[in-house]
Amino acid sequence: MSWISNYVRPKFRALVTRSDIPENLWEKCDSCGQMIFHRDLANNLRVCTHCGHHMRIGARKRLELLFDDGEYVAEPLPETVTDPLRFRDRKRYSERLRESRNKTEESEAIIVAHGTVNGYPLVVAAFNFAFMGGSMGVAVGESLVMAARLAVDKGAPLLAIPASGGARMQEGILSLMQMPRTTIAVDMVKEAGLPYLVLLTDPTTGGVTASFAMLGDINLAEPGATIGFAGARVIEETIRQKLPDGFQRAEYLRDHGMVDMVVDRREMGATLGQLIDLFQRREPRSTVIPLAEAADALPENPSLDETAAAGEERQAAE
CATH class of the missing domain: 3.90.226.10 (2-enoyl-CoA Hydratase; Chain A, domain 1)
Structure with a gap:
């Protein structure tokens, strides 16, 4: 009986008992109170996976x-x-x-x-x-x-x-x-x-x-x-x-x-x-077109004077 108590039982307990389990596997969110697994919390940069609360x-x-x-x-x-x-x-x-x-x-x-x-x-x-x-x-x-x-x-x-x-x-x-x-x-x-x-x-x-x-x-x-x-x-x-x-x-x-x-x-x-x-950034993100080239690329439009004259003729006809 002493052999079982002193040798067999301690060996059996050592096999079935996990003494290396850390105590902080879960952490409670201060905002919503949910328990979060420590790996999930670390992977989410300590942001609550339930409510989005940012922990320190x-x-x-x-x-x-x-x-x-x-x-x-x-x-x-x-x-x-x-x-x-x-x-x-x-x-x-x-x-x-x-x-x-x-x-x-x-x-x-x-x-x-x-x-x-x-x-x-x-x-x-x-x-x-x-x-x-x-x-x-x-x-x-x-x-x-x-x-x-x-x-x-x-x-x-x-x-x-x-x-x-x-x-x-x-x-x-x-x-x-x-x-x-x-x-x-x-x-x-x-x-x-x-x-x-x-x-x-x-x-x-x-x-x-x-x-x-x-x-x-x-x-x-x-x-x-x-x-x-x-x-x-x-x-x-x-x-x-x-x-x-x-x-x-x-x-x-x-x-x-x-x-x-x-x-x-x-x-x-x-x-x-x-x-x-x-x-x-010192350089612009896109190509800068010189002002002269940009003006040449614009479509031809009637001058302001011609546009004003046309408007006056239209009003006189009416």
Whole structure:
């Protein structure tokens, strides 16, 4: 009996028990509540197969979707002071940074990369919301300035992809100073005659919205993305009025002129390629006919004086 209990039964259980099955095979949609198989969700670029809700994706994955063949070069971020104010709440700011870096395997809440889209060079500054809510501190502001300089040096458009809760409170006034710095960086790109595009993703709020995120030559947004400055609840309590349905959503902002286009994630690469082609193409798409040749090719028509005279004779006869 002991031989069966100690040897046969464990062997039998090992054969029929699957211990290597991951626990996250299914994911629940935040919008419709449907359960989606993880492979189907990945194949659909984390867009719900039932309702089309766009779930959040990482910055690296987004870069792979945008660049040609998923290939790009990530630039090392500039070094800045790690904890300028020696801030501490329930944890030290330095500890929070260390935890976020271990969790995301990134040094900051932004990635600056360059590559080609539709054959044209492009510089991208993409936020990673998983890193302290994509908050903008000194390092993020300095990285955006670096991205603008890189775009000017390469003569390439700059695309910003914010996904942020706003300024990083652990850096106080220094984080708020990044708002004018990033605005100046955008002006640097525009003064060089280069396009500046923005892809607003969920969420884009706070000081990020109040600075570089709304200054694009063309502002794109993903469907259903939350875009605003203050939270809807704070606004309602301030103005003491009920906000309209869909307030601070991408579609609402498009209908009210704050966003130019709301584009499905599965079509974002093609749309960006078309926009960059329109901005960067120097030659016309079709053959240009010289004005003299075009005039010679027109059929002969009576002069204006002859037409007027004929009209007067017709009126006299009547």
